[in-house]
Amino acid sequence: MQTIFMERISEVRNNKEELEEKLRVSISISGKKVTIDGDTMLEYEASIVLDAISFGFSEKKALQLLDPEATFRKIHIKNFTRRKNIGEVRARLIGTEGKTKRTLEEIGSCDIIIGDTEVGIIGSAENIEKTTTAITNLIKGSKQANVYRFLERMNTIEKKRRGEAYEKNKESEQKEQ
Numbered sequence: 427m428q429t430i431f432m433e434r435i436s437e438v439r440n441n442k443e444e445l446e447e448k449l450r451v452s453i454s455i456s457g458k459k460v461t462i463d464g465d466t467m468l469e470y471e472a473s474i475v476l477d478a479i480s481f482g483f484s485e486k487k488a489l490q491l492l493d494p495e496a497t498f499r500k501i502h503i504k505n506f507t508r509r510k511n512i513g514e515v516r517a518r519l520i521g522t523e524g525k526t527k528r529t530l531e532e533i534g535s536c537d538i539i540i541g542d543t544e545v546g547i548i549g550s551a552e553n554i555e556k557t558t559t560a561i562t563n564l565i566k567g568s569k570q571a572n573v574y575r576f577l578e579r580m581n582t583i584e585k586k587r588r589g590e591a592y593e594k595n596k597e598s599e600q601k602e603q
Contacts, residue, residue: 427461427462427463427469428461428462428463428469428470428472428473429459429460429461429462430459430460430461430462430473430476430477430480431458431459431460432458432459432460432476432479432480433458433480434479434480434481434482435455435457435458435460437479437484437485438453438455438460438476438479438485439455441485442455444485445472445475445476445485445489448489448492449462449464449468449471449472449475449492450464450465450468451463451464451465451468451469451472452464453472460476462476471491471492474491474498475488475489475491475492476488477498478491478498478546478548481498481500481539481541481544481546482539482541482546483537483539483546483548487537487548488548490537490548491548495550495551496548496549496550497548497549497550497551497554498546498547498548499546499547499554499558500544500545500546500547501544501545501546501547501558501561501562501565502543502544503515503516503543503544503545503565504543506562506565506566507565507566507567512542512543515565516540516542518564518565518570519540519545519561519564519565520540521570526564526570527540529570529574530557530560530561530573530577533574533577533578533581534549534553534556534557534560534577535549535550535553536548536549536553536554536557537549538557538561545561547561552584556576556577556580556581557577559576560573560576560577563576
C-alpha cells in the first residue's frame with residue numbers, strides 16, 4: 427500500500443473508476459491523500475501516473491506513462507538560472523500566446539506543462555532527453571530560434587539513424603534468404 431498527497435485531487439476523483447481499471451490497483455481518496463493498493467509494481471506505475479496528474483497533466487496524457495517507452499520528468503527552473511524573477515523565465519518558456527511551448531511540444535514530440543517553479547514533460551525517453559536539453563537551454567537564456575534549430579537537428583539525426591538501421595536490417599534479411 428502506498429500513500430500520495432496530491433494538489434489536483436479533482437482529476438483523480440472524477441476519473442477514479444477508469445484509473446483503477448487501467449492501472450489495475452484500488453484507489454481510495456481521503457482529502458488530498460490518495461492511497462494505492464495492489465501489486466507492488468502496479469503501485470509504482472500508478473504512483474508515477476498520479477504524480478503526473480498531480481503536476482497538472484490530464485488523466486489521458488498521464489496514462490501514456492503505462493507505455494514502457496514513456497517517461498515523466500520534472501525540471502526545476504531554479505536549478506538552471508540565477509535570475510530572481512522566475513516569471514520572466516516562465517514567460518520565455520511559454521512564449522507569446524503559448525507559441526514557444528507549442529513549438530517545443532511539436533518538434534520535441536512531448537507533452538509539456540509549465541508550473542510555477544517546475545516544468546513537467548511526458549514523452550519517450552529519447553524525446554525527453556532532447557526536450558530537456560532544449561528547455562534547460564531556454565532557461566539559461568538561449569534564443570528560441572537556436573533551441574528550435576537544435577531540436578530539428580536532433581530529429582534529423584534520429585531519422586537518419588533509423589533509416590540506416592532499417593537499411594541494415596533489410597540487407598541482413600536479404601542475405602539470409
